[in-house]
């Protein structure tokens with residue numbers, strides 16, 4: 343029930359006031375992001391946490407003219423890998439071994455499964471990898487709301503410019519969305535206290551018995 347209250351409290355915050363969010367709240371949001379499910383558990387993305395004022399201003403000027411970019415407390419940039427290298431998989435499997443020690447036979451089988459999925463998505467590997475980050479977005483927004491931290495997912499930005507500013511292509515990464523975290527400025531946040539625009543549950547849900 344409380345979670346539904348949190349989700350009703352949350353809205354896409356259109357104007358923030360520059361107030362800092364306590365680090366422990368940010369840490370809990372990031373911990374939740376790390377717990378998001380991802381296809382095959384690969385977590386093939388990075389989250390950049392930007393606090394630097396000048397960098398936020400550069401991003402605002404060159405990649406995304408939306409007010410929360412400069413007035414947020416922490417600017418999260420989610421970036422998915424554009425390719426999965428053998429080295430990436432080696433590191434993933436050494437993590438699995440450290441955590442669960444499932445043995446070589448299991449790992450070989452699972453690696454084949456991953457390779458099969460990558461081949462299956464070969465024509466749109468980037469798209470498949472990018473999709474994974476959106477699950478983490480949902481969780482980040484939910485936990486932020488639970489912490490009474492405002493947020494707004496932003497896809498409306500110049501991807502090429504943002505990737506360039508953050509040197510993402512050098513790391514085989516590409517930005518999927520931005521998530522400013524902060525506190526609303528009621529004078530600028532025209533979405534504040536607006537009723538939610540949502541379908542009736544019956545229009546969204548079809549029960550098949």
Ligand SMILES: Cc1cc2nc3c(=O)[nH]c(=O)nc-3n(C[C@H](O)[C@H](O)[C@H](O)COP(=O)(O)O)c2cc1C
Nearest residue numbers: 352353354356408494495496497498499519533538
């Ligand atoms: C993937 C994604 C991208 C979005 N991009 C933007 C954006 O660029 N700018 C913005 O102000 N809102 C953006 N939004 C917010 C939506 O417009 C908003 O969530 C929707 O209108 C529902 O309103 P609510 O979140 O306040 O309930 C985005 C939301 C999602 C999930």
